[in-house]
Amino acid sequence: MDYLANVTTTLSYNVGLFADLEEERIHLSDKDNVSVNRLLEKVPSDCARYHLYNFKHTHEGDYLESVVFIYSMPGYSCSIKERMLYSSCKVPLTVTIETQIGVPLVKKVSM
DSSP states (O other): OGGGTTGGGSTTEEEEEEEETTTTEEEEEEEEEOOGGGGGGGSOSSSOEEEEEEEEEEETTEEEEEEEEEEEOOSTTSOHHHHHHHHHHHHHHHHIIIIISOOOEEEEEEO
């Protein structure tokens, strides 16, 4: 997961992660420089995904870079195994990202 360490240094970066159902491991699915307006285009409508998005913005005059964790699950179009695997991996993945890789997650969003 070395590719996650530099997510905070790249402009408006989106990193997509998927869980391999056979290996039961998390892999990189996509990484792209994308604006917040196009972020929804990166969320698949037919399968689950995890995303890390480096949201660069200003708040009350201060420039901020906030890494947001997004967990997307399209509902019942996914198999039970896929839904269970993504759901059970979400917390350990976020803990690993924050503690072992050192990327603070300012917000965690499920959609």
